[in-house]
Amino acid sequence: MTLDARTDMPVSLTVNGRRTAGIVPVRQTLAGYLREELGLTAVHLGCEQGSCGACTVRVDGEVMRACLVLAVQAEGCVVETPEGFSGDPAMDRLRERFATRNALQCGFCTGGMLVAARDLLAREPRPSRHAIREAISGHVCRCTGYEAIVDAIEAASHGGTAP
Amino acid sequence: MRAAPFAYLRPNSLEEVFAALAQFGDEAQLLAGGQSLMPAMALRMARPGVLVDISRLGELRGIALEADALVFGAGTTYSQALRSPLVAEHAPLLALAIPHIAHEAVRSRGTLGGSLANADPASEMPACMLALGAQVVLRSAEGERAVPMEEFALGTYTTAIEPGEILAAIRVPLPETARRTRFREIARRSGDYAMAGAALVSDEAGEARFVLFAVSDRPILVSGAPNLDAVLAGIDTEVEFFPDNHAGIATKRHLAGVLARDLLSRSALKEAA
Numbered sequence: 209m210t211l212d213a214r215t216d217m218p219v220s221l222t223v224n225g226r227r228t229a230g231i232v233p234v235r236q237t238l239a240g241y242l243r244e245e246l247g248l249t250a251v252h253l254g255c256e257q258g259s260c261g262a263c264t265v266r267v268d269g270e271v272m273r274a275c276l277v278l279a280v281q282a283e284g285c286v287v288e289t290p291e292g293f294s295g296d297p298a299m300d301r302l303r304e305r306f307a308t309r310n311a312l313q314c315g316f317c318t319g320g321m322l323v324a325a326r327d328l329l330a331r332e333p334r335p336s337r338h339a340i341r342e343a344i345s346g347h348v349c350r351c352t353g354y355e356a357i358v359d360a361i362e363a364a365s366h367g368g369t370a371p
Numbered sequence: 372m373r374a375a376p377f378a379y380l381r382p383n384s385l386e387e388v389f390a391a392l393a394q395f396g397d398e399a400q401l402l403a404g405g406q407s408l409m410p411a412m413a414l415r416m417a418r419p420g421v422l423v424d425i426s427r428l429g430e431l432r433g434i435a436l437e438a439d440a441l442v443f444g445a446g447t448t449y450s451q452a453l454r455s456p457l458v459a460e461h462a463p464l465l466a467l468a469i470p471h472i473a474h475e476a477v478r479s480r481g482t483l484g485g486s487l488a489n490a491d492p493a494s495e496m497p498a499c500m501l502a503l504g505a506q507v508v509l510r511s512a513e514g515e516r517a518v519p520m521e522e523f524a525l526g527t528y529t530t531a532i533e534p535g536e537i538l539a540a541i542r543v544p545l546p547e548t549a550r551r552t553r554f555r556e557i558a559r560r561s562g563d564y565a566m567a568g569a570a571l572v573s574d575e576a577g578e579a580r581f582v583l584f585a586v587s588d589r590p591i592l593v594s595g596a597p598n599l600d601a602v603l604a605g606i607d608t609e610v611e612f613f614p615d616n617h618a619g620i621a622t623k624r625h626l627a628g629v630l631a632r633d634l635l636s637r638s639a640l641k642e643a644a
């Protein structure tokens with residue numbers, strides 16, 4: 209058998225509830241595809257080597273680094289970016305608490321933080337502060353000092369008013 | 372920085388994987404979870420000509436309980452292993468260790484097979500598999516062979532995998548009597564690679580396997596366990612320490628002693644789960 213290795217390939221996936229399809233260079237990462245082809249620029253690219261967490265998205269229900277997945281590897285997958293999660297009450301609460309607790313300054317880390325926090329609340333609806341710190345430990349924030357982010361996630365998990 | 376140009380192939384079966392390895396030879400590199408290979412490509416430390424994507428192969432998935440072993444498909448992700456009731460019951464050491472590996476968004480894609488094949492001396496999985504007395508199943512177009520962990524990791528990023536072979540499965544033997552396990556690593560931040568780490572597996576018959584990692588060029592099974600003094604002597608005579616980005620030889624030697632005392636002191640042995 210002779211196999212055909214490709215440099216361009218068709219891909220089709222569902223992003224934030226909408227089907228999308230196209231031919232992509234195999235070298236394009238999922239993060240590149242989301243930003244450049246779909247204009248979803250809340251997927252930030254900081255390090256492009258898996259260390260900063262800014263590009264974190266949800267793929268088939270699991271959080272992943274979009275800079276460490278090729279676009280062609282997302283074939284048939286359901287992808288959610290920080291722009292998505294519409295009608296998701298937990299994400300709405302997180303967004304609101306991030307805003308009211310000043311859990312963002314420049315906002316570069318925020319999309320990834322929100323996706324990681326949403327994933328944590330899916331696994332653990334009432335996480336301890338330690339669990340919150342664990343969940344965002346792969347996410348670098350150069351502005352806030354993290355304390356406000358932990359507060360915001362904690363407040364969102366309680367569903368009630370800010371502490 | 373972006374990866375250098377490459378071509379991509381997504382085989383539908385192991386047979387196609389072997390055909391791809393034969394056809395592209397040295398140019399080909401397997402892509403599993405990509406959590407080591409993709410960063411290496413972005414940094415241009417790896418420049419594969421053809422990526423052979425095995426991340427979706429059903430043949431490499433799944434955790435199965437056999438009569439004498441718990442068998443992991445190489446493509447089992449860390450997250451899948453952590454969620455598995457079979458792991459909780461038969462190999463709880465892995466459930467202790469996996470939360471120390473990176474972060475949720477890396478554990479969801481990184482695979483057990485990829486970790487063993489990558490053979491980073493600071494990685495948790497090779498050390499745990501050595502402590503558990505596991506065997507690695509290597510397959511090629513010609514057939515398969517089983518290699519004990521003692522003979523699998525040969526040095527930093529170097530394993531017994533031959534050209535044309537892939538790591539297909541990992542067999543963790545089931546103990547005759549109940550196994551107790553402990554795990555500890557010392558890292559600067561949660562999720563970072565360890566500055567030094569250790570895994571201990573002991574049974575009721577008094578047999579014990581104590582493994583150090585992130586101190587040498589591969590995980591080291593130190594003789595003498597469960598006797599603390601014998602292990603401390605073993606650390607002095609048997610371990611060739613290697614420095615890395617996190618710590619020098621003197622620190623690693625010191626931490627190895629700390630870990631041995633922590634895991635092997637009598638009260639610690641009683642606490643083991």
Ligand SMILES: Cc1cc2nc3c(=O)[nH]c(=O)nc-3n(C[C@H](O)[C@H](O)[C@H](O)COP(=O)(O)OP(=O)(O)OC[C@H]3O[C@@H](n4cnc5c(N)ncnc54)[C@H](O)[C@@H]3O)c2cc1C
Pocket residue numbers: 257258259400401402403404405406407408409410445446471472473474477480481482483484485486488489491493494495496532536537538539562563564565
């Ligand atoms: C931010 C970050 C933090 C990390 N922290 C840690 C940590 O603390 N501890 C740790 O252990 N790891 C850590 N890692 C690495 C991670 O564990 C990798 O997932 C793992 O080392 C490789 O598994 P993979 O499935 O992603 O393999 P890949 O990256 O796809 O492949 C790695 C290598 O193994 C080869 N390979 C893969 N599968 C097979 C197979 N079945 N047969 C033969 N060869 C194969 C590939 O060709 C490649 O050379 C971290 C990674 C990131 C991005």
Ligand code: FES
Pocket residue numbers: 252253254255256257258259260261262263264273274275276
């Ligand atoms: S850009 Fe993906 S982790 Fe930093």
Ligand code: FES
Pocket residue numbers: 311312313314315316317318348349350351352
């Ligand atoms: S708000 Fe600026 S990096 Fe986090």
